[in-house]
Amino acid sequence: MLKAQGLAKSYGSEQILHQVELEVKRGESFGILGPNGSGKSTLVKILIGEESPDSGKVWLEGKEIASYDSKERARKIAVLAQETMEEIDFTVGQVVEMGRYPYLKKWTGMTRQDQEIIEQVMELTGVSIYRDRRFSDLSGGEKQRVAIAKALAQEPELLFLDEPTTYLDIHYQLLILDLIHRYRQEHQLTIVMVLHDLNLAAQYCDQLLLLSKGKVKAAGNPQQIIQPSLIDEVFHVKPIVLSHPKWQVPQLLLSAKRDSCSSGECS
């Protein structure tokens, strides 16, 4: 579905990405992990064709991403970008309708089919009841569900989520990831997501790519990536790794440095 080879990117004199390569198979849930500033968002911007790499290439279904025109690309790829919608003064219904723009023809408005898809995704994400409310008045969790509805209205084959659970409480984190997971299974959707929560990444992703200082430190399934030594090397924390009793995927327990706190080092 998506392939990248030899990606490099610098901003000014600072090289942000070094020889990054990855391959995402159709229908897969692919997680990008790494510390703050390791280049995750920069990589996503290059993968979706929003930024150009200094060297290397990205292929979407075998065709170079740079050769897609923007409307054609928007029919294949949706990006969950709540922050960019923060300032807009539209109703929830209007925000979700924007997801259909890549399909609208000149001079014609929404078709019955467009309307049906909008209704379906609003029902699925539970945002129909907010239809006439201003997007800017919603809570963070509600906004996130509207952003997902808009992305799904695009009927993408590939959905990019850059930290979809930021600012959400644990109820909404699970609700949103479950919703996307269910939709993925029903629609053969491919997902690429940046996640800071390694435990959620292990539960919701089939494959993980661990970035460190702009380089691919490791790539593989959650068992291969969520390893104490690797996590310590990249994040500089010494976690305890257990197997999730229900899903048998690795889960991290973080240990507070209470010894150093009691000896006064924390204050």
Ligand SMILES: Nc1ncnc2c1ncn2[C@@H]1O[C@H](COP(=O)(O)OP(=O)(O)OP(=O)(O)O)[C@@H](O)[C@H]1O
């Ligand atoms: N447009 C830009 N101009 C200059 N530097 C940039 C630009 N975009 C990103 N950077 C720098 O590139 C580095 C990687 O940033 P990026 O946002 O890709 O990291 P990240 O892994 O997504 O971080 P975080 O987890 O904190 O969101 C950072 O040092 C950042 O300051």
